[in-house]
Amino acid sequence: MGAIYILWLRELKRYVRSRVQIVVSLGQPCLYLLALGFGLGPVFREAGRGSYLQFMAPGVVGMTVLFSSVFSGIAMLWDRQFGFLKETLVAPVSRMQIMVGRTLGGATVAILQGTLILLITLIAGFRPHSWVAIPAAFLFVILIAVVFAALGTAIGSVLQDMQGFQLIMNFLVLPIFFLSGALFPLTGLPKAMAVITRIDPLTYGVDGLRGALTQLWQFHAAVDVVVLAGIAVVFLSTGAYLFSKIEA
Amino acid sequence: MIRVENLVKKFGDFTAVKDISFEVKQGEIFAFLGPNGAGKTTTIKMLTTLLHPTSGTIELDGLDPTVKAKEARRRFGIVFQDPSLDAEQTAWENMDLHGVLYHVPRKLRAERTEKLLKLFELWDRRDSYVKTFSGGMKRRLEIARGFLHTPKILFLDEPTLGLDPQSRNQLWMHVKNLNETEKTTVFLTTHYMDEADRVAHRIAIMDHGTIVAQGTSAELKAQTKSDSLEGAFLALTGESLRDESADSKAAMRQVVQMWRR
Numbered sequence: 001m002g003a004i005y006i007l008w009l010r011e012l013k014r015y016v017r018s019r020v021q022i023v024v025s026l027g028q029p030c031l032y033l034l035a036l037g038f039g040l041g042p043v044f045r046e047a048g049r050g051s052y053l054q055f056m057a058p059g060v061v062g063m064t065v066l067f068s069s070v071f072s073g074i075a076m077l078w079d080r081q082f083g084f085l086k087e088t089l090v091a092p093v094s095r096m097q098i099m100v101g102r103t104l105g106g107a108t109v110a111i112l113q114g115t116l117i118l119l120i121t122l123i124a125g126f127r128p129h130s131w132v133a134i135p136a137a138f139l140f141v142i143l144i145a146v147v148f149a150a151l152g153t154a155i156g157s158v159l160q161d162m163q164g165f166q167l168i169m170n171f172l173v174l175p176i177f178f179l180s181g182a183l184f185p186l187t188g189l190p191k192a193m194a195v196i197t198r199i200d201p202l203t204y205g206v207d208g209l210r211g212a213l214t215q216l217w218q219f220h221a222a223v224d225v226v227v228l229a230g231i232a233v234v235f236l237s238t239g240a241y242l243f244s245k246i247e248a
Numbered sequence: 249m250i251r252v253e254n255l256v257k258k259f260g261d262f263t264a265v266k267d268i269s270f271e272v273k274q275g276e277i278f279a280f281l282g283p284n285g286a287g288k289t290t291t292i293k294m295l296t297t298l299l300h301p302t303s304g305t306i307e308l309d310g311l312d313p314t315v316k317a318k319e320a321r322r323r324f325g326i327v328f329q330d331p332s333l334d335a336e337q338t339a340w341e342n343m344d345l346h347g348v349l350y351h352v353p354r355k356l357r358a359e360r361t362e363k364l365l366k367l368f369e370l371w372d373r374r375d376s377y378v379k380t381f382s383g384g385m386k387r388r389l390e391i392a393r394g395f396l397h398t399p400k401i402l403f404l405d406e407p408t409l410g411l412d413p414q415s416r417n418q419l420w421m422h423v424k425n426l427n428e429t430e431k432t433t434v435f436l437t438t439h440y441m442d443e444a445d446r447v448a449h450r451i452a453i454m455d456h457g458t459i460v461a462q463g464t465s466a467e468l469k470a471q472t473k474s475d476s477l478e479g480a481f482l483a484l485t486g487e488s489l490r491d492e493s494a495d496s497k498a499a500m501r502q503v504v505q506m507w508r509r
Contacts, residue, residue, distance in 0.1 A: 006348040014336050083332035090296055091349035092321035247299070 003093040004101040011072060011105025015112065022116075029064045029117050033057065033124055036183065049185065055216070057126035058137070058209040059182025065114040065144045066202055070173050072106030073152015073239075077159055089246065099153060099243040103236070106149040107142070114141045128213040136221075140208035143228040147201055150235035157242035175200075182206045186218050201231045249274045249401060249433045250295065255304035257290050264290040266457040267304070272450075274400075277427055277434040279448035281441070283485055287457040288437045289329060292405050295435070296326050309400050322350065324401040325394035329409065331386055335379035339370055339389050342378060343396055350397035357396075364392040368422060384415035391419065395426055404436040408443060416440070420447050441478040451477070455485040 015022070037053040037060075044052035079085040088098050118137075128134065155168055179193075180202035189197065197203050208224035211217035250272040257265040265287045272278040280288050293299040295306060297317045306313055313320035333342055340361065347357035365371040368388040378386060387407060394402050404423070408416040424447060427434050438444055444451055445465050452462035461468055461484050465477050472483040 002348045002351070006345050010334065010337065010345065013341075017336065079334075082335060083328065083330050084334045085332075086298075086328055087332040087334075087346070088349065090298060090321055090326055091346075092318045092351065093349055094318070 003091070003097045004104065007088070007098060007101030008105040008108065011102065011109055015109040022113075025068065025113065026064075026116060026120070028067070029060045030120060032063065032183075033060050033117075033121060037124065053121075053125055054127070054214060055185070055210075056183055057121040057124070058213050059180070059206050060121065061114050061118050061137075061141065062144055062180065062182055062202060062206040062209050063177050064117040065110045065141055065205075066148050066177060067173065068113040069106055069110035069145045069148040070152040070155070070168075072109055073103070073149055073154070073156045074159065074165060074168065075106075076102070076153065076156030077162060077165065085246075095244040095246075096240055099240050103146075103149045103153045103239065106152060107145040110145040110149060111138075111141055114145070129215050133212050133215075136212035137209055140205055140212060140224070140228070143208070143225070143232065144202065144205035147205070147228055147232045147235055150232060150239045154235060154239040154242050157239065157246055176202050179203070180206050181218065201228065204228050249276070249309055250278075250435065251305075251307040252291075252295070253305045255291070255294065255306065256302045257287075257294060257299065258302045264457055265294070265301075268454070268457075268459050270452055270459060270462060272401075272433060272435060274433055275427070275431045276450060277424070277436070277448045279444040279451045280435065280437040280454060281439075281444055281451060281481060282437075282454035286454045286485075288454055289405055291454070292326075292403055292435075292437065296324065296403055297321060322397070323399060324403060325397065325399035326403040327387075327390045327394045327405065327407050329405040331390065333378045333386060333390060333393075336377065338375050338377055339365065339381075340374040342389065343393055346393045346396050352397050360396050360398070364395055367425075368392040384411050384419075387411060387415070388419065388422075391423065395430070395432070398430060399432060401433045401435060404434065406437055406439065408438060408440060416443065423447070441476070441481055445477040453481060453484050460484045 033053075033056070037056055041052040044050070044055065049055065076085065089095075091098075128137070155172075159165065159168070179197050179200045181197055182202070186194070186197055186203070204219065204224040204227045207218045208221065208228070211221055211224070250270075252271070253269045255265055255268050256263065268287075268291065280291070282288050290299065294301045295308065295313065297313045297320060300314060308320050309323050311320045311323070334345070337345070343361040343365065344357060347361065352360065362371070365374055368391065370385060370389055370392065373381070373385070378389065381389065391404070391407060394404075402423075408419060411419070420443060423434060426432055436444075436448070448465070450462065450464055451468060452459050453468070454460065461471060461480075463471070468480040468484075469475065469477065472480040474480040474483055
């Protein structure tokens with residue numbers, strides 16, 4: 001237990017200590033929120049769908065959690081490069097504990113980032129349908145964070161160098177974000193697109209967040225929770241397996 | 249304390265370690281010497297559970313590290329060839345994290361950390377981030393960290409690489425000191441012959457994956473009729489050069505001069 005705690009704490013310390021990093025990583029979601037939120041607002045309203053900011057704010061929260069959690073897993077590359085990973089791999093604790101500590105740490109950081117951006121959307125004018133919705137929304141923030149932190153750990157265990165990072169970013173993380181319905185409604189899409197959006201795990205996270213905050217559901221709360229929990233189990237076991245295979 | 253028998257490690261077609269056997273006694277300082285690519289680091293990695301041997305047996309304090317990896321890991325400390333500190337944390341935090349990973353109880357952890365940081369002259373800088381440390385300070389911190397959980401065996405893989413003579417001197421002084429006071433068995437590799445000569449009780453020389461000679465520094469010198477360990481080392485590992493060159497003695501002399509410079 002001690003090992004899990006100390007590695008979790010390490011991730012948290014790293015986050016709190018890099019204040020510049022916090023501001024930088026909030027920049028992108030803010031840009032989406034302001035440029036798209038206000039920029040596409042008039043078009044969205046004209047189409048009779050109401051306020052776009054209201055629609056996309058939960059999506060931007062989901063995006064922040066996605067990016068933050070995947071990156072924390074890939075940050076393992078740095079630990080490999082600077083050698084710290086080896087220190088944990090020769091310690092008399094199981095690989096499982098190391099993996100769980102790191103992943104939970106990454107997920108916690110992602111939850112904090114998501115909370116910050118949720119506060120920013122509130123400042124920008126986003127209003128949840130009721131304040132009781134916030135705890136329900138947090139359930140989905142946590143689920144998204146765990147799913148993608150586990151994915152990050154799995155990827156980080158396999159990647160050998162920084163070149164792979166761009167590849168993951170362009171061909172995995174960005175598609176997961178853009179195809180999740182974070183920015184557009186999932187109704188009336190072409191058949192192929194509808195299928196793709198439904199195999200994207202983030203779709204269910206964004207739907208859960210949006211449903212909880214604005215009562216606009218594509219699926220059902222129970223469906224979202226079950227799907228996300230299922231994927232979390234799959235990604236966590238994959239991550240644990242790949243992490244156990246790392247050779248120092 | 250360490251017993252290795254007929255150890256072999258193959259990477260595909262390449263055999264990095266060819267059937268080596270040796271023994272290190274409790275409380276001994278044992279040096280592993282050899283040119284680059286001789287198989288020293290591969291051997292250390294197998295001893296420290298990071299690599300699985302292709303065949304052969306290893307015993308650390310009576311345990312087989314390939315079977316009881318966790319129990320074996322508790323018993324040794326290791327300082328890797330390249331750094332393994334967390335640069336974004338302070339010296340104290342690095343020590344504390346290590347203590348937690350090695351199940352050192354909280355109170356003992358604090359005591360040992362203080363003692364070791366003071367000994368390695370890092371106590372004043374305990375709250376500074378490791379990224380602000382010089383190369384010598386980082387090495388000292390790593391070695392202090394290696395001793396934190398009172399290991400029975402400490403592995404040092406080229407710990408003085410890239411350090412100035414002052415730091416090297418001081419570092420070996422501390423290691424010798426702890427070897428005497430805490431009875432820690434030390435297994436080290438280095439390229440500096442003078443260090444091995446001064447610090448190690450016994451020496452094994454490795455080349456092309458095999459151990460070409462082992463014994464005390466005096467025995468190795470006598471065996472090769474050299475007046476220095478460096479001479480003995482070159483006499484033992486320079487063989488391949490002799491095969492390739494027409495005038496063997498000239499080539500040898502050249503190498504010796506290169507080393508002396």
